[in-house]
Amino acid sequence: MxxxxxxxxxxxxxxxxxxxxxxxxxxxxxxxxxxxxxxxxxxxxxxxxxxxxxxxxxxxxxxxxxxxxxxxxxxxxxxxxxxxxxxxxxxxxxxxxxxxxxxxxxxxxxxxxxxxxxxxxxxxxxxxxxxxxxxxxxxxxxxxxxxxxxxxxxxxxxxxxxQTPPDRFINVIRYMTTHLERKLSRDELAALVHLHPGYFDRAFRSIYKLSPMQMLRELRLQQAQHLLETTDASLASIALQCGLSEAGYFSRVFRQRYGRTPGNYRESAKNAKESYLRPL
CATH class of the missing domain: 2.60.120.280 (Regulatory protein AraC)
Known part of the structure; x- marks a missing residue:
């Protein structure tokens, strides 16, 4: 695909x-x-x-x-x-x-x-x-x-x-990306850069305009979007791989973010990739 x-x-x-x-x-x-x-x-x-x-x-x-x-x-x-x-x-x-x-x-x-x-x-x-x-x-x-x-x-x-201070937070984002399937807490992420969770939250937000947990959800949804486009995995499997709990929760937060259900999104993505030049 x-x-x-x-x-x-x-x-x-x-x-x-x-x-x-x-x-x-x-x-x-x-x-x-x-x-x-x-x-x-x-x-x-x-x-x-x-x-x-x-x-x-x-x-x-x-x-x-x-x-x-x-x-x-x-x-x-x-x-x-x-x-x-x-x-x-x-x-x-x-x-x-x-x-x-x-x-x-x-x-x-x-x-x-x-x-x-x-x-x-x-x-x-x-x-x-x-x-x-x-x-x-x-x-x-x-x-x-x-x-x-x-x-x-x-x-x-x-x-x-x-490395400068912003590099420390990039390491946190890399950690999020490689552990999307896990249940990650703000305290665990803050511990990666040896900061108090409250200060970590404020400092992270000042750079990325999102809290660490909001960034984690965005990364999970982006990965789910990618899997919907490139695999035939079930919604339950994608939810599990992306740390989105279960299929029902996955469908709800995906629709809030992208304005359509995962199933509708997958179908639209599939149709969009069909060539408009069809042989007679």
């Missing part, structure tokens, strides 16, 4: 630039947004929070918001870099959900550089009627290339030294 894509992406772009230099000595630079810097040529030593890495031509350096970083090079080089924020549903930060390493090595055949050139061209052309759509499309392609390569290299996560 074909899969429907429901993910909601929100991307904000603040700077797109190609920068050339004879040498480089950036010390403790801080931005309030993510930085992705592709090394088109040259060799750079990147460091942050007492750790350091070497970035060579074809590598992308990824710097988190509000975390001081340094970049140094004794020889000439060129970077294609952009300043951005990328979130999915409920304000979940894409690059915190997938905590890529500070340096990601792309394949030699990667189209990153050519896609960046298209992005830069559109970024500098304010006359384009569809500029925002094109900018978003090219930026998401670049983010996708970084994430895909990070995953292909083993999905090694950033070290704890490079």
């Amino acid at each position: 074909a899969e429907t894509i429901h993910e909601q992406f929100q991307l904000s772009l603040y700077m797109v630039e190609t920068a050339s230099y004879r040498s480089l000595n950036i010390i403790d630079q801080v931005y309030p947004h993510w930085v992705a810097s592709y090394v088109a040529c040259g060799e750079v030593k990147s460091s942050s929070c007492g750790e350091s890495w070497m970035a060579h031509a074809g590598d992308v350096m990824v710097h988190p918001p509000y975390l001081p970083f340094s970049e140094q090079a004794v020889g000439p080089g060129q970077h294609h870099w952009f300043l951005f924020d990328a979130t999915i549903a409920h304000q979940i930060d894409l690059f915190r959900l997938y905590p890529v390493t500070p340096v990601v090595s792309l394949m030699p055949s990667s189209p990153f550089s050519s896609i960046f050139e298209h992005l830069l061209q559109i970024w500098l052309d304010s006359r384009s009627a569809f500029r925002s759509i094109q900018v978003s499309a090219y930026s998401l392609q670049l983010c996708s290339l970084i994430l895909e390569r990070w995953q292909a290299c083993g999905s090694v996560q950033r070290s704890e030294a490079l």
Whole structure:
């Protein structure tokens, strides 16, 4: 069965630039947004929070918001870099959900550089009627290339030294996602980040505009939606897999969230995937 894509992406772009230099000595630079810097040529030593890495031509350096970083090079080089924020549903930060390493090595055949050139061209052309759509499309392609390569290299996560407070809550969301079938309590989730349940609830809500338990229900319903579209499992089985108690409760909360019963939703999803071009 074909899969429907429901993910909601929100991307904000603040700077797109190609920068050339004879040498480089950036010390403790801080931005309030993510930085992705592709090394088109040259060799750079990147460091942050007492750790350091070497970035060579074809590598992308990824710097988190509000975390001081340094970049140094004794020889000439060129970077294609952009300043951005990328979130999915409920304000979940894409690059915190997938905590890529500070340096990601792309394949030699990667189209990153050519896609960046298209992005830069559109970024500098304010006359384009569809500029925002094109900018978003090219930026998401670049983010996708970084994430895909990070995953292909083993999905090694950033070290704890490079984690900021919002990263702690992303770990809670990952825990929710991998334990949807379990009965999870606010106290258990708060214990994951060593916070008092009341403070945890308030801090979590301040970032995601949902309480931890509301987020858990959203994740459960999203997984149920996915299973309705991609499997023939019974409603009782889906309810059990998603921690939604039993079929009756599942049907009730699903209808409250999506405006239709799980059975009606499944039928609509099935009909929507039938080709409108039918052979005579």
